[in-house]
Amino acid sequence: MLNNVANLGLILFLFLIRLEVDPRLFIDHWRVAVGVGLGGLILPFGLGYAIAWGIYNQFKSEIINEVNFGIFGLFVGTALAITAFPVLCRILSELNLLNNPVGVTVLAAGVGNDVVGWILLALSVALVNNANGLTALYVLLVTVGWLLFLVFAVRPVFHWALRRTGSIQNGPTQGMIAVTLLLVLISSWFTSMLFHRTSDDTYNLTGTGIIGVHAIFGAFLVGLICPHDGGFAIKVTEKIEDLITVLFIPLYFAFSGLSTNLGLLNDGITWAYVIAIIVIAFAGKIIGGTLAAKLNGLVWRESLTIGVLMSCKGLVELIVLVSRIYTLPSMLPADYDYRMLVSKPISLVRRHSPCLW
Secondary structure, three states: OOOHHHHHHOOOOOOOHHHHHOHHHHOOOOOHHHHHHHHHHHHHHHHHHHHHHHHHHHHHHHHHOOOHHHHHHHHHHHHOEEEEEEHHHHHHHHOOOOOHHHHHHHHHHHHHHHHHHHHHHHHHHHHOOOOHHHHHHHHHHHHHHHHHHHHHHHHHHHHHHHHHHOOHHHHHHHHHHHHHHHHHHHHHHHOOOEEEEEEOOEEEEEEOOOOOOHHHHHHHHHHHHHOOOOHHHHHHHHHHHHHHHHHHHHHHHHHHHHHOOHHHHHHHHHHHHHHHHHHHHHHHHHHHHHHHHHHHOOOHHHHHHHHHHHHOOOOHHHHHHHHHHHOOOOOEEEEEOHHOOOOOOOOHHOOOHHHOO
């Protein structure tokens, strides 16, 4: 029961994340955003892929089912490379940097980094949940097809209904809030792959939606068709954000905690990998983002600020890690990778404001 409620909260939270991302911000600052985004993605992804080799070989005897190292490395690299966009938005808002050139640059880069990160996660999920690369390619193509259907078929009708009810000009009505959430749930079901937890704490496939990737991607895609005109996205967020952050997200954290056994980190080599993961997550994003910003003509102080901001970690990383548990149940190695990686966002999430000051 807790698992189901936590998943519902996760779906709605990913929808809210997408509402916070305005694609126009990336388009208006695409040159610097691409440079900073790639710099803040490639270096930590490469370092994560490298350390994944050591983890894979160190705990190879714990593999439940044979998993190709390429897939495991892709997952670990993605977990270390992704930026927590919601955390980034909150920090910029609290520090009054949203209208600052540095803040705008980081937000634009964060949009691109966020999108690429979720694409990589979808790729790793598709590869591990399907028998071969051709099937995974089919799943990704169907996902793209579903996105095109939402954009070119559902979006015009949805926007017409919003204008007809005055929801864009005057704020969403209760009926349109219901329609929006219904679209989120339908899209989530369409992209979902369903697992149930057994008595021995493993996850078995019980059925699939239509695509079989993960429900969170369906919610994220619906956010793409929601308009930002007239503050519609902001008003939708205001109506449902408190319920999600006060009720659903704490339950999601509780589920994550119940899935975490730090007692497995019980020897020196394991803790060495924990420290190495934290250092890579800290240094890779900061160095990559800083150098990329400097190469785009910013001064060192602004470049370092951008690098620190791009290294934001938080709930998004936990989402990636927990999605590994119930969509990649055969992934190695007896949950050691999850325990080590989950310590990374916990240890890094508290140090951004002091670093910025």
